[in-house]
Amino acid sequence: MIKSITRILNLRNLLFIGIYLLIKNNKDGKYRAYEIKEESMEPSLHEGDYVLAVKISESLKRGDIVIYEYHTKNIEIIKRVIGLPGETISNVDGELNINGEKLEENWSSGKSRNFETVTLEEDEIFVLGDNLEKSSSDSASIGPIKFKDCWKLKYLYWPYHKFKIYE
Numbered sequence: 001m002i003k004s005i006t007r008i009l010n011l012r013n014l015l016f017i018g019i020y021l022l023i024k025n026n027k028d029g030k031y032r033a034y035e036i037k038e039e040s041m042e043p044s045l046h047e048g049d050y051v052l053a054v055k056i057s058e059s060l061k062r063g064d065i066v067i068y069e070y071h072t073k074n075i076e077i078i079k080r081v082i083g084l085p086g087e088t089i090s091n092v093d094g095e096l097n098i099n100g101e102k103l104e105e106n107w108s109s110g111k112s113r114n115f116e117t118v119t120l121e122e123d124e125i126f127v128l129g130d131n132l133e134k135s136s137s138d139s140a141s142i143g144p145i146k147f148k149d150c151w152k153l154k155y156l157y158w159p160y161h162k163f164k165i166y167e
Contacts, residue, residue, distance in 0.1 A: 031053065033050060042109075091140075
């Protein structure tokens with residue numbers, strides 16, 4: 001009998017139940033759960049992963065992962081912050097440039113597709129998927145994203161063996 005109870009109440013199930021209760025009781029709208037539904041964030045996040053994000057209350061940094069609502073298609077999208085307010089983002093032969101200098105990062109794979117050079121307003125960010133060849137509904141195709149529409153990724157909670165905290 002005790003073995004049966006410990007099997008039911010193992011760490012994985014307690015984590016899942018705890019997150020479910022947290023999300024269910026989210027009356028103030030400060031956090032939300034999200035299922036990864038596309039391959040554009042591989043290798044960082046995979047289709048079928050579940051994450052928890054919080055409403056942005058502090059400024060973002062380059063490399064942060066955000067979720068935003070793409071109002072035209074009425075879907076939520078998850079991407080990585082590449083450009084920050086006031087910066088000029090360009091693409092030269094598949095290489096990303098910030099204010100005319102090549103972006104040195106280690107999270108993306110593939111070459112970026114061409115897009116128009118854009119200078120971000122003070123309330124905008126530029127986002128792309130980690131898998132640049134499969135990325136869609138990002139700033140290269142739909143333009144800058146309004147800072148106020150974003151949620152910052154905080155936890156990868158499922159599958160439980162991939163649990164991760166994001167800063």
